[in-house]
Amino acid sequence: xxxxxxCECGHQNRVGxxxxxxxxxxxIELGEAGGLLEMRYDGAARxxxxxxxxxxxxxxxxxxxxxxxxxxxxxxxxxxxxxTIYPQVSTFVNLQNPEEYYKNTYGTLGSIYYQLGLADxxxxxxxxxxxxxxxxxxxxxxxxxxxPLYKALSKQKIKKxxxxxxxxxxxxxxxxxxxxxxxxxxxxxxxxxxxxxVHTEGTALLAEKQRFSRWGPYVIHIGLIIFLLAVLFxxxxxxHMDEYVSFPEGEIKRIPGTTFYLKNEQxxxxxxxxQELPKEFQNKGKLVAKxxxxxxxxxxxxxxxxxxxxxxxxxxxxxxxxxxxxPLDYKGLVAYQxxxxxxxxxxxxxxxxxxxxxxxEYGKFKLDMMNPQRSFTLGPYTLELKNKFMDFMLNDxxxxxxxxxxxxxxxxxxxxKGPDLPKDGAQYLYxxxxxxxxxxxxxxxxxxxxxxxxxLELDVKHMTDVDFSKASSYLNIRMDRAMPFVWTGLxxxxxxxxxxxxxxHRRIWLRIDxxxxxxxxxxTKNFFGLRREVVAILKTMGIEVDEKSLDNGRNKG
Amino acid sequence: MKKYRRPVQIVILLFIVIxxxxxxxxxxxxxxxxxxxxxxxxxxxxxxxxxxxxxxxEYEGKAMVINFWGSWCKPCVKEMPALQHQWEKWKxxxxxxxxxxxxxxxxxxxxxxEGRGVxxxxxxxxxxxxxxxxxxxxxxxxxxxSAKGEITSIHQGELDLDTxxxxxxxxxxx
Numbered sequence: 001x002x003x004x005x006x007c008e009c010g011h012q013n014r015v016g017x018x019x020x021x022x023x024x025x026x027x028i029e030l031g032e033a034g035g036l037l038e039m040r041y042d043g044a045a046r047x048x049x050x051x052x053x054x055x056x057x058x059x060x061x062x063x064x065x066x067x068x069x070x071x072x073x074x075x076x077x078x079x080x081x082x083x084t085i086y087p088q089v090s091t092f093v094n095l096q097n098p099e100e101y102y103k104n105t106y107g108t109l110g111s112i113y114y115q116l117g118l119a120d121x122x123x124x125x126x127x128x129x130x131x132x133x134x135x136x137x138x139x140x141x142x143x144x145x146x147x148p149l150y151k152a153l154s155k156q157k158i159k160k161x162x163x164x165x166x167x168x169x170x171x172x173x174x175x176x177x178x179x180x181x182x183x184x185x186x187x188x189x190x191x192x193x194x195x196x197x198v199h200t201e202g203t204a205l206l207a208e209k210q211r212f213s214r215w216g217p218y219v220i221h222i223g224l225i226i227f228l229l230a231v232l233f234x235x236x237x238x239x240h241m242d243e244y245v246s247f248p249e250g251e252i253k254r255i256p257g258t259t260f261y262l263k264n265e266q267x268x269x270x271x272x273x274x275q276e277l278p279k280e281f282q283n284k285g286k287l288v289a290k291x292x293x294x295x296x297x298x299x300x301x302x303x304x305x306x307x308x309x310x311x312x313x314x315x316x317x318x319x320x321x322x323x324x325x326x327p328l329d330y331k332g333l334v335a336y337q338x339x340x341x342x343x344x345x346x347x348x349x350x351x352x353x354x355x356x357x358x359x360x361e362y363g364k365f366k367l368d369m370m371n372p373q374r375s376f377t378l379g380p381y382t383l384e385l386k387n388k389f390m391d392f393m394l395n396d397x398x399x400x401x402x403x404x405x406x407x408x409x410x411x412x413x414x415x416x417k418g419p420d421l422p423k424d425g426a427q428y429l430y431x432x433x434x435x436x437x438x439x440x441x442x443x444x445x446x447x448x449x450x451x452x453x454x455x456l457e458l459d460v461k462h463m464t465d466v467d468f469s470k471a472s473s474y475l476n477i478r479m480d481r482a483m484p485f486v487w488t489g490l491x492x493x494x495x496x497x498x499x500x501x502x503x504x505h506r507r508i509w510l511r512i513d514x515x516x517x518x519x520x521x522x523x524t525k526n527f528f529g530l531r532r533e534v535v536a537i538l539k540t541m542g543i544e545v546d547e548k549s550l551d552n553g554r555n556k557g
Numbered sequence: 558m559k560k561y562r563r564p565v566q567i568v569i570l571l572f573i574v575i576x577x578x579x580x581x582x583x584x585x586x587x588x589x590x591x592x593x594x595x596x597x598x599x600x601x602x603x604x605x606x607x608x609x610x611x612x613x614x615e616y617e618g619k620a621m622v623i624n625f626w627g628s629w630c631k632p633c634v635k636e637m638p639a640l641q642h643q644w645e646k647w648k649x650x651x652x653x654x655x656x657x658x659x660x661x662x663x664x665x666x667x668x669x670x671e672g673r674g675v676x677x678x679x680x681x682x683x684x685x686x687x688x689x690x691x692x693x694x695x696x697x698x699x700x701x702x703s704a705k706g707e708i709t710s711i712h713q714g715e716l717d718l719d720t721x722x723x724x725x726x727x728x729x730x731x
Contacts, residue, residue, distance in 0.1 A: 132577035
């Protein structure tokens with residue numbers, strides 16, 4: 001199909017042009033003939049409109065369609081609604097068997113919901129596909145419209161076709177006296193005063209203001225594209241992290257997946273006193289927390305970071321008292337207070353070796369629960385650490401073993417050598433905790449092991465020689481490197497909205513033919529305001545008109 | 558009609574296909590938190606009780622049995638002899654058995670390995686890095702990894718000699 005796209009003014013228009021690019025004469029009637037003109041994109045053809053589309057054009061045209069974009073948005077909204085029926089798996093901190101959970105909690109429907117993959121709607125392939133398609137549509141729609149619009153607006157003809165003027169929504173026609181050129185020259189400064197840029201050409205005039213507001217929608221689209229890209233690529237490795245880590249008091253612990261280490265120097269939890277509680281809560285034995293606080297120090301590893309055989313070199317980078325809603329924030333790495341555990345954990349003891357016969361004391365040596373020193377020399381004695389059990393128990397075969405990896409009931413097996421002891425040494429089992437000594441009958445065990453307990457004893461003299469972490473603080477470590485892009489995108493969207501909302505692109509065309517003045521006015525919105533401006537301009541020029549009579553649309557009369 | 562538009566269109570469409578393809582594929586492949594059969598075995602770099610650092614990549618090209626265990630965990634202790642037996646049987650046929658201890662210290666692990674006659678590589682994971690990457694919850698958990706580095710099967714709980722043997726035979730089957 002070959003369309004004749006040549007206008008009567010001689011201008012060759014592109015396929016799909018609605019209003020002649022030069023004179024503005026309507027080429028395609030979108031509405032009823034003689035009715036108001038369709039002024040979208042100033043009547044320019046969308047870029048992709050072609051006489052003979054190929055495959056690439058068809059794909060391009062698909063995404064270029066606003067109708068398609070609307071369907072895509074509606075589909076995405078419907079899809080997003082599906083994800084709100086039941087909680088999403090990503091909102092659980094530690095869900096080991098989601099399939100079972102959905103079945104048990106929500107019944108058969110829950111089971112179907114999980115099977116359909118709706119438990120993770122927002123990460124499903126089809127939801128991401130919809131987002132990608134919306135993104136494509138945004139890019140292609142914008143490109144297809146903004147470039148022709150830009151061209152149309154930057155090379156406007158001053159003298160427009162008569163029909164173009166009379167079919168605007170603001171129209172005035174009337175007789176003027178005197179020379180047409182002179183009238184136009186007189187009108188120019190009057191219109192300029194209203195903030196318009198005025199261009200004249202003989203007996204025709206074009207006045208225009210705030211054209212930049214036309215770019216508002218496209219600025220919004222650029223912002224949305226940045227936002228969408230940030231959201232789509234948020235999950236890329238290294239950009240996103242959401243971990244729950246326990247930090248025992250006084251220990252420097254690595255934050256998994258990073259080169260950062262965090263030390264919980266002190267964890268505090270404070271409760272409201274009875275008097276501070278509201279009446280309904282008083283004398284009910286309720287504990288309401290007033291404060292959770294972790295005094296945290298963040299270190300960054302500077303060398304030996306990825307070699308587990310070497311001790312990493314750490315450098316303190318920041319310290320912060322983490323409280324609920326007051327996270328530690330270092331270059332996008334954020335640590336939130338999440339939970340705590342007040343179970344004390346034994347870290348080390350510093351006992352002395354006592355000669356039970358003479359009462360002599362040797363040492364004070366440090367016995368760590370984790371990675372202890374293997375041998376100690378104390379006066380004439382040497383203690384060689386042979387084995388340790390963190391949570392002592394005897395198994396079915398009567399062998400000592402550990403019930404758990406936690407130092408609940410630690411026990412240390414030494415080989416002791418020295419005066420009055422066998423040449424090869426004698427075994428001695430030591431429980432640092434007094435309650436374990438009695439519970440497991442330390443003396444009885446040692447009697448069976450070789451009778452060292454009669455001559456020697458390990459004893460912790462002061463409570464200051466016991467080191468334990470009083471509490472563990474659970475922190476939620478988060479990193480979201482895509483967030484700055486999300487905010488940038490949204491800021492750009494906001495800028496675009498402001499451009500489009502608070503300014504309007506107004507144009508006034510004038511032409512005088514044989515003493516008859518024809519005025520056409522167009523604005524992107526607020527025709528009322530434009531009419532008022534036109535009335536004021538005409539009044540200064542000595543023409544009194546009623547505001548409503550300018551309206552060429554439905555509100556006439 | 559202007560000619561320069563076609564290349565611009567093609568470039569933009571290509572961009573959309575590449576970026577969109579990446580976003581969708583990473584959503585499909587990377588969304589599940591738990592490891593599943595068919596996934597690539599996550600890399601690790603851990604200190605062994607031999608004092609050397611062991612990495613997943615040094616076993617490249619070999620079929621692997623990765624066993625997560627703790628000395629306090631009864632089924633782990635029970636399956637140790639079976640693992641040791643299979644290590645001796647298969648070690649010259651391109652199979653490696655690796656034990657990753659869940660957070661105990663060197664002394665405990667070393668004593669345990671010596672006491673039970675374990676000679677396959679035993680690695681320490683004090684910061685739970687490997688446990689996190691392999692998403693370990695109950696112990697023992699054993700991963701069977703093909704020579705290509707792909708997880709072919711995940712076994713939670715105690716393994717007996719026969720299951721272990723048949724799993725490994727499947728692993729080395731060409």
